Structures are given as C-alpha cells and as structure tokens.
Amino acid sequence: MRQSRFLHSLAACIAYLLTTSAGNLAAVAGSTPLNVVVSILPQAFFVERIGGSQVKVEVLVGPGKSHHTYEPTPQQMVLISKSDICFLIGVPFEKGLATRLAFTLPNLTLIQTQKGVPLKWIPESGGQGEADPHIWLDPHLVQIQAENIYAGLVQKDPEHRDYFETNLKSFKADLEQVDSEIKKLLAPFSGSEIYVFHPAFGYFLERYGLKQCSIEVEGKEPGPRHLAEIISRMKEHQVKVLFVQPQFSSKTAESIAAEVGAQVITIDPLAPDYLANLREMTHQIAEALSLRDPD
Secondary structure, eight states: OHHHHHHHHHHHHHHHHHHHHHHHHHHHHSSOOEEEEESSHHHHHHHHHHHGGGEEEEESSOTTOOTTTOOOOHHHHHHHHTOSEEEEOOOTTHHHHHHHHHHHOTTSEEEETTTTOOOOBOGGGTTSOOBOOOGGGOHHHHHHHHHHHHHHHHHHOGGGHHHHHHHHHHHHHHHHHHHHHHHHHHGGGTTOEEEESSOOOHHHHHHTTOEEEESOBTTBOOOHHHHHHHHHHHHHTTOOEEEEOTTSOOHHHHHHHHHHTOEEEEOOTTOSSHHHHHHHHHHHHHHHHHTSOOO
16 A cells, blocks of 8 residues: 555656656747847857747848848848847948838837947048947957847747856857967967958957958058058068958959969858857968968
8 A cells, every 4th residue: 555655656746747847848849939130140140049949030131142232122121020029230231220120110129239349440441430340250249249139038038038048158158168269379470460351350350469451441442552552561561361251252352462472262251150150260360370471
C-alpha cells in the first residue's frame, strides 16, 4: 500500500514537473513572434540575436543595395504598416521615413537604436556637419544599440523579458570577445592609415587606433587636383591596398590602384553575418598593412 501511494505521488510529481516545463517552453515556442522591420542587414543580426524565436525580421535595404541611395518601395511600406516595431539606426533615408511613419502609422513603435551613441562627424562632408551613420561597425557601440533593441522588444513583449535579457547577455559577451580579438590583431599597426573609397569605416578604424583616408569627398568622386594629391600621398606612404565596397562601382578605385601599384580589395560594411564579417575585415586590414615596407 505504501509503495503504491509512493508511486502515485511520484507519478503526480513528475507529471506536474513535465507540465510546468512544457508550459514554460510553450510560452516561448508557442507564442506569436513580433513582426520587426530594420533598415540594414547588420541590424537584422542584432535583433535576431536578442529576439530569438520571438521575432520575425524584415530588412529594407537588401543585399548589394546601399542605404545612401535607398528609397522604400510601395510593397515595403505595406510591410512596415503590418509590423509591430521598426528599428532605426540613423542612416540618411530614415529621417524622411520616420516622419512619414509617425504621421501615417501612429501605432507603430519606432525605436531609435542610435540613442546614446556618441556620433562622429565625417571630415569629408565639406564642413556641412554631416554625422557619420556607420555606428554598427564598432562592436563597442553596438552594445549601446543592443540595449536599445532589448528595451524596444521588452516594451512590446514584456512577457518575454527574461528570454530577451538572456539573449542580450550572450550577444554582448560575443561583442566583447570579438572586440578583444580585433584589438589584439590590429595593435601592431596603431596609427596607420587605411585608404578606402567610401568613408564607411571611421568608427571601426578609430576604435582600433587606425586612421581612415577617403577617396570620396562629400559623397563625390575626387576632382583632378584632389586625385593627384591622393595618388601622391598613397605613393609616399607605400599604400598597397585600396578598400572598396560592393555597393559602389570600383572603376575609379581600380584606376587609382593601378597608378600607385596597389590592390583593390572589397570589404562589406553591410554583410549579414556581423561577427564573422568583423573578423574577416580585420584580417584583410591587418594583411594589407603588413604588406607595407617598414620605415
């Protein structure tokens, strides 16, 4: 009799534990994900790392496209209208879009993930006071953006706060790890200049003690006089690599590189796998700098 009671109690206890565990899993697995819109591919990586199974993310500026020339399509405006959250990051096209969305979709939650990020000014903007929007290329600054994403998700879905927080901590740990790796790899080249066609890498390079030298000025290709100055400087500093982006034509860059005897190498600031891309960029930059003759 006692054994029968014990087995009955044990079975009831196990059933309770299984039911409770299943209920907790179902709270995440069975709930409807938030429909999220982001501007660029790296943001999708951030939101998916923090939101996990509780988000369904759509990206406005797709692969191979540039946020500098992007205009939302009518289909994308419909997509945004059906979304729960739109995460912004400060790229130029968002200014007009955010104003339009605030007026036409007052119930849509707009989150400025660049809030609290110390912005830098683009030296090549010709004194126009243009802020550099490429804040996602510094993993230290991405931690601030990640906190803003977390806050936005919790605001919209407070039931999954603990789930989002766990994911946030994991993501921030990965950001710290990649930051440490990059510092170690680029430390021997501190103070070096990196030549790029489009000035997208200022935050990244400054974070690790390097200087960005851009071919473009005010978003335009250089004129003859400026081009001659660039070529002279690149020869003087024995520049072996000129970096370009897949979103822009490399024709002018290839002409400059041929003149100075440099390679043209593509690095992508908008690649979807954020952490892997930072590591790849770092290795390419370190390799480029190691090609220069010692002073």
